Amino acid sequence: MTQTLSLGANGLELAPLGIGTWQWGDSLFWSYGKDYSETDVQNAFKSAVEAGITFFDTAEIYGLGESEKLLGRFMKQTSQPIQIATKYMPLPWRFSADAVHEAVTESLKRLQVDQVALYQVHMPFDFFMSKKTLMEALADEVKRGRIGAIGVSNYSAAQMREAHGYLAAKGVPLAVNQVRYSLITRQIETNGILDAARQLGVTILAYSPLAQGLLTGKYTPDTADSVTGARKLDTRFSRQGLEKLAPVTKLLRQIGETHDRTPAQVSLNWLIKQGNVIPIPGAKNANQARQNAGALGWSMSDEEFTQLDLLTRDRR
Numbered sequence: 246m247t248q249t250l251s252l253g254a255n256g257l258e259l260a261p262l263g264i265g266t267w268q269w270g271d272s273l274f275w276s277y278g279k280d281y282s283e284t285d286v287q288n289a290f291k292s293a294v295e296a297g298i299t300f301f302d303t304a305e306i307y308g309l310g311e312s313e314k315l316l317g318r319f320m321k322q323t324s325q326p327i328q329i330a331t332k333y334m335p336l337p338w339r340f341s342a343d344a345v346h347e348a349v350t351e352s353l354k355r356l357q358v359d360q361v362a363l364y365q366v367h368m369p370f371d372f373f374m375s376k377k378t379l380m381e382a383l384a385d386e387v388k389r390g391r392i393g394a395i396g397v398s399n400y401s402a403a404q405m406r407e408a409h410g411y412l413a414a415k416g417v418p419l420a421v422n423q424v425r426y427s428l429i430t431r432q433i434e435t436n437g438i439l440d441a442a443r444q445l446g447v448t449i450l451a452y453s454p455l456a457q458g459l460l461t462g463k464y465t466p467d468t469a470d471s472v473t474g475a476r477k478l479d480t481r482f483s484r485q486g487l488e489k490l491a492p493v494t495k496l497l498r499q500i501g502e503t504h505d506r507t508p509a510q511v512s513l514n515w516l517i518k519q520g521n522v523i524p525i526p527g528a529k530n531a532n533q534a535r536q537n538a539g540a541l542g543w544s545m546s547d548e549e550f551t552q553l554d555l556l557t558r559d560r561r
Contacts, residue, residue, distance in 0.1 A: 248261055250448055250523060252393075252421065257363070257393050257394050257420070259300050259328060259362075260298065260299065260300060260541070261522075262298055262523065262524055262526075262537065262538070262540055263298065263300035263301060263302055263330070263450070264293050264302070264528050265525040265526060266286075266301055266302060266315075267304070267527060269286045269307065269312040269315050270283075270312045270314070271307050271311070273308075273309075285530045286315060286529060286530070287315075287319055288531040289529060289531055289534040291531065292528075292534040292535050293528060293534040293538065294325050296534065296538030297538065297541065298534070298537070298538055299325055299326065299327050300327075300330070301316055301328070301329055301330070302330040302331075302450065302452075302525045303316055303330070304334070304367055306334050306367070310355050313331060313356050314356075317356040320356070320357070320358070329358065329363075330363035330421075330450075331352050331356070331361055331363075331364060332364070332365045332366065332367040333345060333348050333365070333367060334367045335368065335369075335370035335379070338373075339373065340373040340374050341374070341378070342378055342381070342382035344374070345379060345382035345383065346382065346385075346386065349391055352364075359391070360392065360393060361392060362393040362394065363392075363393060363394045363396050363420060363421065364394075365396035365397060365398050366379065366383075366396070366397045366400075368398060368399045369397070369399065369400050376404070376407055380415075381415060383417075384412055384416075387417050388417075394418075395412060395418075396419070396420050396421035396450070397421070397423070399424060400422050400424075401436070401438065402438050402441035403437075405438070405441050405442070405445065409445050419445060420447065421449070421450050422442055422447055422449060422450070423450035423525075424438060424451070424452070425452055426449060426451035426454065426524075427455060427456045427460060427512065428456075428460055428512050428557045428560070429456050429490070429493065429557055430456055430560065431561040433449070434561050442521065443521060447521075448521050448522070448523060450523050451522055451523065451524040451525065452525055454513055454516055454524035454525070454526050455509055455512055455513070456481070457476065459481055459490060460493075460497065460508060460509060461508055461509040462494050462507065462509070464482060464487055465487055465491070465494070466487045492556060493553075494508060496553060497512060497553075500549045500552075500553070504543055506540075506543070507536065509526075509536060509537075510537075510540045511553075513526065513540030514543065514544065515545065515550060515553050517540060517544075518544055518550055524540070
């Protein structure tokens with residue numbers, strides 16, 4: 246699959262799959278440094294790039310800056326052009342445009358680059374700084390050349406439209422909205438986000454596109470008792486939850502067998518086939534990165550797409 250998506254004012258071209266790097270350097274929410282190491286995530290980076298994935302999504306708060314630092318080091322070790330998306334967190338003490346410019350400066354230092362392809366607002370939070378002030382500061386960064394394109398994350402349809410309007414007044418498009426989206430997490434299709442994105446020409450970056458592993462086929466009703474960690478608190482990983490998911494897993498396997506692909510690769514391909522969606526699954530090691538890359542280079546049929554669509558519609 247050679248398709249690319251064009252983002253932002255400068256026509257940034259992205260492949261329809263990226264890698265999310267929340268797990269890189271983060272020991273607060275993930276077990277970085279215990280279950281996997283810097284070498285593991287470096288190998289994930291190398292394997293992704295070798296497989297043609299050159300777009301990586303990070304954030305200043307992932308590992309309190311460690312994710313950006315790791316990417317900065319890894320990029321120095323390849324001659325391939327790498328496209329980085331990072332995120333600004335609207336924290337209480339950040340109440341001026343200067344705070345935005347300082348945050349961009351610090352992210353660029355950690356990444357050891359002069360520009361990032363995409364800079365996103367991590368979540369909507371207007372109490373200390375208005376959306377207008379924030380968007381105008383970001384538009385200034387595009388004009389300075391330190392940001393290629395502007396995105397938001399976890400914005401509702403109304404919040405997207407508002408941000409889009411402030412940016413349009415400065416002659417800068419809103420490029421992406423990064424939201425939770427997968428075959429079994431389809432709320433954006435009914436709450437107006439996906440419709441608004443299509444109307445505004447905004448690409449959806451889909452985080453958690455494999456629903457924390459539910460769509461990999463790894464979890465079955467028979468293995469429900471062996472689920473560990475935070476997943477134990479998620480009813481979808483209970484025996485009952487996994488029994489409800491079984492028809493979806495079965496269809497993913499059937500389609501996968503037709504194309505010699507895994508359930509995870511079929512799940513990611515379903516998102517890619519929509520045309521304005523870029524899934525950004527995580528990868529803690531080389532094998533996971535290679536697995537993700539298997540979602541590229543092929544496309545399920547329209548009939549297969551519709552079968553999955555109809556089977557999972559009640560998840561909307």
